[in-house]
Amino acid sequence: MDESITLHVDGRKRSLTVDTRTTLLDALRERLGVTAPKKGCDHGQCGSCTVLLDGRRATTCLTLAVAHDGAEVVTADGLAEGDSLHPVQRAFLDHDGLQCGYCTPGQVCSAVGMLAEAAAGWPSHVTRDGAGRVELTDEEIRERMSGNLCRCGAYPNIVAAIREVAR
Amino acid sequence: MTTELVTVDLLHFHAIGVPLERADGTIKVTGRAPYAFEHPVTEPVYLHPVQATVARGRVTGADTAAARALPGVIAVLTHENAPRMVSGDDPELWVLQSTEIAFRGQFVGAVLAETLEVARHAADLVRMEYENLPHDAELDPRRDDLYAPDVLNAGYPTDTAEGDVDAAPAAVTIDRTYRTPMEHNNPMEPHAVIALWAEPGELLLYDSSQGVHRVRGALATAFGLDPGRVRVVSPYVGGGFGSKGSAHAHHALAVLAAQAVPGRPVKFALTRQQMFSQVGYRTPTVQHVRLSATADGRLTAISHEVVEQTARLKEFAEQTAVCSRMMYTAPNRRTSHRLARLDVPVPAWMRAPGEAPGMFAAEVAMDELAVACGLDPIELRARNEPGTDPVTGRPWSGGRHLVECLREGARRFGWDPRDPTPGVRRDGEWLVGTGVAASTYPRHLLPGNRATVRYTPDGRYSVLIGAVDIGTGTWTTLAQIAADALEVPVGAVALEIGDSDLPQASVAGGSSGMSSWGSAVVAAARAFRARYGEGPPVGAEASAEAPAEPGGDFAADSFGAQFAEVRVNADTGEVRVPRMLGVFSAGKIINPRTARSQFIGGMIMGLSAALHEESVLDPRFGHVVNHDFADYHIAACADVVDIDAAWLEEVDPHANPMGSRGIGEIGIVGAPAAIANAVHHATGIRVRDLPITPDRLLTHGLL
Numbered sequence: 090m091d092e093s094i095t096l097h098v099d100g101r102k103r104s105l106t107v108d109t110r111t112t113l114l115d116a117l118r119e120r121l122g123v124t125a126p127k128k129g130c131d132h133g134q135c136g137s138c139t140v141l142l143d144g145r146r147a148t149t150c151l152t153l154a155v156a157h158d159g160a161e162v163v164t165a166d167g168l169a170e171g172d173s174l175h176p177v178q179r180a181f182l183d184h185d186g187l188q189c190g191y192c193t194p195g196q197v198c199s200a201v202g203m204l205a206e207a208a209a210g211w212p213s214h215v216t217r218d219g220a221g222r223v224e225l226t227d228e229e230i231r232e233r234m235s236g237n238l239c240r241c242g243a244y245p246n247i248v249a250a251i252r253e254v255a256r
Numbered sequence: 257m258t259t260e261l262v263t264v265d266l267l268h269f270h271a272i273g274v275p276l277e278r279a280d281g282t283i284k285v286t287g288r289a290p291y292a293f294e295h296p297v298t299e300p301v302y303l304h305p306v307q308a309t310v311a312r313g314r315v316t317g318a319d320t321a322a323a324r325a326l327p328g329v330i331a332v333l334t335h336e337n338a339p340r341m342v343s344g345d346d347p348e349l350w351v352l353q354s355t356e357i358a359f360r361g362q363f364v365g366a367v368l369a370e371t372l373e374v375a376r377h378a379a380d381l382v383r384m385e386y387e388n389l390p391h392d393a394e395l396d397p398r399r400d401d402l403y404a405p406d407v408l409n410a411g412y413p414t415d416t417a418e419g420d421v422d423a424a425p426a427a428v429t430i431d432r433t434y435r436t437p438m439e440h441n442n443p444m445e446p447h448a449v450i451a452l453w454a455e456p457g458e459l460l461l462y463d464s465s466q467g468v469h470r471v472r473g474a475l476a477t478a479f480g481l482d483p484g485r486v487r488v489v490s491p492y493v494g495g496g497f498g499s500k501g502s503a504h505a506h507h508a509l510a511v512l513a514a515q516a517v518p519g520r521p522v523k524f525a526l527t528r529q530q531m532f533s534q535v536g537y538r539t540p541t542v543q544h545v546r547l548s549a550t551a552d553g554r555l556t557a558i559s560h561e562v563v564e565q566t567a568r569l570k571e572f573a574e575q576t577a578v579c580s581r582m583m584y585t586a587p588n589r590r591t592s593h594r595l596a597r598l599d600v601p602v603p604a605w606m607r608a609p610g611e612a613p614g615m616f617a618a619e620v621a622m623d624e625l626a627v628a629c630g631l632d633p634i635e636l637r638a639r640n641e642p643g644t645d646p647v648t649g650r651p652w653s654g655g656r657h658l659v660e661c662l663r664e665g666a667r668r669f670g671w672d673p674r675d676p677t678p679g680v681r682r683d684g685e686w687l688v689g690t691g692v693a694a695s696t697y698p699r700h701l702l703p704g705n706r707a708t709v710r711y712t713p714d715g716r717y718s719v720l721i722g723a724v725d726i727g728t729g730t731w732t733t734l735a736q737i738a739a740d741a742l743e744v745p746v747g748a749v750a751l752e753i754g755d756s757d758l759p760q761a762s763v764a765g766g767s768s769g770m771s772s773w774g775s776a777v778v779a780a781a782r783a784f785r786a787r788y789g790e791g792p793p794v795g796a797e798a799s800a801e802a803p804a805e806p807g808g809d810f811a812a813d814s815f816g817a818q819f820a821e822v823r824v825n826a827d828t829g830e831v832r833v834p835r836m837l838g839v840f841s842a843g844k845i846i847n848p849r850t851a852r853s854q855f856i857g858g859m860i861m862g863l864s865a866a867l868h869e870e871s872v873l874d875p876r877f878g879h880v881v882n883h884d885f886a887d888y889h890i891a892a893c894a895d896v897v898d899i900d901a902a903w904l905e906e907v908d909p910h911a912n913p914m915g916s917r918g919i920g921e922i923g924i925v926g927a928p929a930a931i932a933n934a935v936h937h938a939t940g941i942r943v944r945d946l947p948i949t950p951d952r953l954l955t956h957g958l959l
Contacts, residue, residue: 118294119372124290125287128293134480134884134886166286174282187278191291197402230893237893239444240890242494242857242860243857246856
């Protein structure tokens with residue numbers, strides 16, 4: 090079964106017809122040619138497909154495209170304006186928070202989403218005081234970024250990059 | 257025996273040694289770098305495989321009618337209708353060519369469809385019938401059919417013996433068995449390929465590969481093609497760790513499919529689950545280590561005997577005990593490797609094959625010996641430091657700096673003063689301890705590398721070689737080497753890699769890339785300057801091959817020291833690693849920024865092996881049960897706290913013109929042993945089986 094949907098991807102309006110079984114990730118990658126979000130596991134276990142979906146970080150492999158008609162999607166590509174990088178992307182380069190680069194767009198989107206969550210006072214598993222302001226300690230950053238796996242082991246550099254932006 | 261060390265013509269370092277930012281950094285943080293599956297193609301066909309559901313047997317029937325009837329299905333391939341291949345020299349690539357099934361999960365069919373969803377759905381509709389034969393998928397060191405392979409991976413001899421280990425004088429003996437599990441490489445980018453059979457005999461592959469020429473050669477052989485008409489393109493690769501070093505069955509399946517739909521690109525990405533049976537893994541090992549020593553800790557005997565598995569389909573013999581031939585010396589030494597040939601997927605390279613599992617056993621045994629002798633583990637290692645390579649008698653290229661690494665690491669880590677008493681440091685519910693282990697990895701230099709330098713109209717130098725960057729930093733570091741070889745700024749170098757149409761290059765494996773490719777780039781740059789001098793005309797071009805072995809007779813190995821602090825929860829058995837430090841001796845470091853990342857990355861993979869990773873193969877069915885990231889946990893951000901790497905400032909004047917020895921693998925070697933030794937220091941419990949999960953502590957007396 091097919092359905093017509095419209096997505097707003099990195100500022101562009103994109104209309105398409107999708108098989109209702111198509112994940113948001115496959116719609117972006119295979120139908121729209123938007124390949125910044127990566128497929129690492131297709132099960133929501135690795136975070137490589139993370140984008141900002143209506144402003145919040147989301148794993149696009151774990152949701153169907155048809156459920157997001159009208160949604161706004163921002164990928165790592167869209168976080169930058171041409172060669173002008175988002176501060177999180179700049180910090181990833183400054184701290185070498187990547188090696189193979191495959192998990193990186195997801196890490197970047199996750200970091201941007203996470204910083205907003207922390208700024209809004211959302212607690213995490215390691216937040217001592219459940220109410221009010223969240224202090225982004227290294228422990229908080231590591232906990233909040235643990236949905237994004239990196240097999241190259243760039244974690245210490247990723248944490249350093251996010252720490253710098255959070256400061 | 258010659259022991260002459262010839263000093264090579266070293267580069268003058270300007271760009272080399274500078275912590276340049278990654279050249280491919282911007283396109284990676286924005287997600288614009290195209291990985292294999294992302295190359296734009298028109299009218300793609302999607303492939304989804306059908307996998308055997310028996311571990312051994314024969315296909316007796318294939319009912320593809322329901323699949324073929326599904327709208328959007330283009331073709332269903334099985335052994336009955338698949339195009340014929342030419343060579344079965346590599347049995348792993350002999351796909352859909354016979355009815356034989358050698359392991360559960362083996363490809364027995366493929367659906368080609370207009371969309372991913374239809375291909376996957378249709379693959380589920382294919383009904384295969386099997387004659388199910390008894391299978392054998394359990395590694396047990398007591399088996400009576402273990403055999404000695406002719407040769408080990410990387411060409412090492414299977415067994416060695418010197419003196420008489422059993423008759424060696426010994427005041428102290430450590431005689432223990434250590435086990436490491438099956439582990440899977442699990443690069444973040446699943447193995448993926450786009451295959452286009454453009455016209456008969458002409459094949460284009462966008463691939464996720466560690467070696468474009470290696471894959472090209474394997475497929476040309478298997479399909480009887482002219483290698484000159486096969487092109488493999490891999491500009492960006494999302495990790496590999498060995499699993500993308502060779503052509504695997506999915507390559508062959510994609511080419512068969514491409515032949516079935518000529519002119520249309522076939523897209524095939526393995527699922528994470530399929531990666532657990534298709535692209536290699538680290539064999540489980542059972543390692544019997546025996547160390548004998550005098551009361552003051554001088555080794556009199558070293559024995560390291562290994563049992564591991566290989567596949568019925570194809571042999572892979574991991575060189576697990578090779579490290580014990582050269583780490584320390586003793587008058588009586590013995591190593592051996594025995595294989596169980598099982599009905600399982602084919603094991604292969606995983607980061608530091610041999611050294612990674614072998615040095616776990618060897619370096620935990622050394623820690624046990626230190627405890628038994630009442631010696632500091634660093635002092636024990638220093639007392640057993642060989643002056644020359646125990647295997648060849650030759651001196652080490654660039655010297656052997658293991659003890660310096662240990663001492664420098666001890667200073668930085670704050671090793672001293674250390675109370676060696678285990679199980680006495682408590683911080684609330686946490687038991688605290690520290691551990692150390694040595695690292696080593698050989699300097700591999702692979703043959704068959706050629707590079708071209710060309711002067712372009714924009715006043716830059718194109719440097720061409722079919723190398724790849726799998727996250728190692730090649731785009732950056734090879735340009736640094738080229739810049740110094742041409743004596744120009746890095747900005748004047750335009751590097752081209754990742755394409756088999758470029759000059760021949762060896763695989764990104766065995767930590768050999770910079771040594772092998774870099775030597776070719778330097779040779780080409782020198783040939784260019786010799787011919788054209790400093791003012792070349794536009795279009796000037798020179799090519800050259802890397803020399804075979806520049807430095808004469810020496811042993812070429814890197815060394816390192818790994819330190820770990822652990823906290824073990826006394827109630828739950830959870831192990832945390834708040835701090836790790838590695839200090840390495842690896843020759844000249846080309847780029848300190850990317851090098852530090854590579855060292856740390858190796859150490860984190862070692863931490864992951866120490867605490868988390870184990871592929872659980874159910875011998876009743878022959879498949880890996882925990883075949884995804886939910887059940888096969890790799891270290892996540894929260895598992896990694898304070899990890900740092902440092903290195904000795906040195907130049908290996910015999911290794912190659914860069915003075916480097918390669919750093920991709922040494923970081924993982926010794927890391928699990930350092931953590932296991934720290935766990936013993938924290939708890940008094942000696943865990944000899946990886947991974948060190950809470951059950952292994954709780955059932956050994958933690959509670």
